[in-house]
Structure formats: structure tokens, C-alpha cells
Amino acid sequence: MEHQRKLFNDEHQQLGQLLDRMDQLPEDELGSKWPKSLAELIDVMAAELERQGLASDQARRMAGKQAGAVAHFLGGRVYYLPTGDKLKDALRDDMIWAEFNGRNMDELSSKFRLSQPHLYAILRQQRALHRARQQPDLFGPFNAQ
Known part of the structure; x- marks a missing residue:
């Protein structure tokens, strides 16, 4: 279990470095690279982050990074997301x-x-x-x- 956790942390560390590069790219250039379903996920996450008090641009950046992490670890497979x-x-x-x-x-x-x-x-x-x-x-x- 500890070995799996270490592998996940290393992989997440590398992914985090890539996602942090998003801060250097213009918003319109970034937006054109997202598939529709991820763009919708970013919109939902950004709206909630704004509701929590984050500034709009900061909320969009953070939502983009979160969506990127979700896409990396869960993307490419059929995944049931419960309605909650x-x-x-x-x-x-x-x-x-x-x-x-x-x-x-x-x-x-x-x-x-x-x-x-x-x-x-x-x-x-x-x-x-x-x-x-x-x-x-x-x-x-x-x-x-």
C-alpha cells in the first residue's frame, strides 16, 4: 500500500509540474485545448470556487488544474459519477x-x-x-x- 502511495505521489508530482505551467499560458490559448466535457467540468468547478470567494481568474486557473488532474487519473475510461x-x-x-x-x-x-x-x-x-x-x-x- 505504501509503495502504491509513493508511486501515486511521484506521478502526481510530475503532473503538478505540468499543470503549474498553465499559469504561464494565455487563457484563450488554454481554453481552445480542452475537450468539451473537460471545459464543462472547469466551468462547474470555477463557479463553485467563485461562490467560495475566489476571484474569477484565480477560480478558473485552479479549476483548470483540478480538471487536468481528474482527466489524468480518471480520463479515457468509462466512469460513473454519482449525482450525490x-x-x-x-x-x-x-x-x-x-x-x-x-x-x-x-x-x-x-x-x-x-x-x-x-x-x-x-x-x-x-x-x-x-x-x-x-x-x-x-x-x-x-x-x-
């Missing part, structure tokens, strides 16, 4: 937990377009998750054998 629905649901559920105050079920039901029974199930699950974070199972390590 489970992650979005988990984040939504955490947001519901954070916004719940004990008296705002109607508001949460409207905001998240969920029935109250569904909200109660989410809150029950979130309560258990948050309790486990705060108060770990005392017998967990012994039962894991």
Missing part, C-alpha cells in the same frame, strides 16, 4: 436539524417540501446522530471484535 443525491439529502437533513426549534414544523415542511411525518423521521435520525457525536457508545469498542 445521498450527500445532498444528508446535508439537507443536517440543515433541518439546525433550523428546527420545536415550533416551526409548518415552516420547515413548506421550506423543504416534506411532509411532517417525514420531517419527524429526519429529526429522530438527526437526534441519534448528534447524540452519538456528543456521547459515544460506552460499549462500542468491545462489541467491535
Whole structure:
């Protein structure tokens, strides 16, 4: 495993040197070299980086480097990229937990377009998750054998 990690790091180091050359090339020249699917990936990544507060030009450069790394390691093969629905649901559920105050079920039901029974199930699950974070199972390590 350590040997594989070292090989990956060496390869990534070499790739990183190539990707860093992108900083010296004009934006329009770079853009003409990307296949359509990678250009779309760059647009998505750059938009999120801008939303996170990076300047537009810096976001595009960073997104280009990230897309280049993804293309290098995953490119040329059929690769299923999940939509992330489970992650979005988990984040939504955490947001519901954070916004719940004990008296705002109607508001949460409207905001998240969920029935109250569904909200109660989410809150029950979130309560258990948050309790486990705060108060770990005392017998967990012994039962894991």
C-alpha cells in the first residue's frame, strides 16, 4: 500500500509540474485545448470556487488544474459519477436539524417540501446522530471484535 502511495505521489508530482505551467499560458490559448466535457467540468468547478470567494481568474486557473488532474487519473475510461443525491439529502437533513426549534414544523415542511411525518423521521435520525457525536457508545469498542 505504501509503495502504491509513493508511486501515486511521484506521478502526481510530475503532473503538478505540468499543470503549474498553465499559469504561464494565455487563457484563450488554454481554453481552445480542452475537450468539451473537460471545459464543462472547469466551468462547474470555477463557479463553485467563485461562490467560495475566489476571484474569477484565480477560480478558473485552479479549476483548470483540478480538471487536468481528474482527466489524468480518471480520463479515457468509462466512469460513473454519482449525482450525490445521498450527500445532498444528508446535508439537507443536517440543515433541518439546525433550523428546527420545536415550533416551526409548518415552516420547515413548506421550506423543504416534506411532509411532517417525514420531517419527524429526519429529526429522530438527526437526534441519534448528534447524540452519538456528543456521547459515544460506552460499549462500542468491545462489541467491535
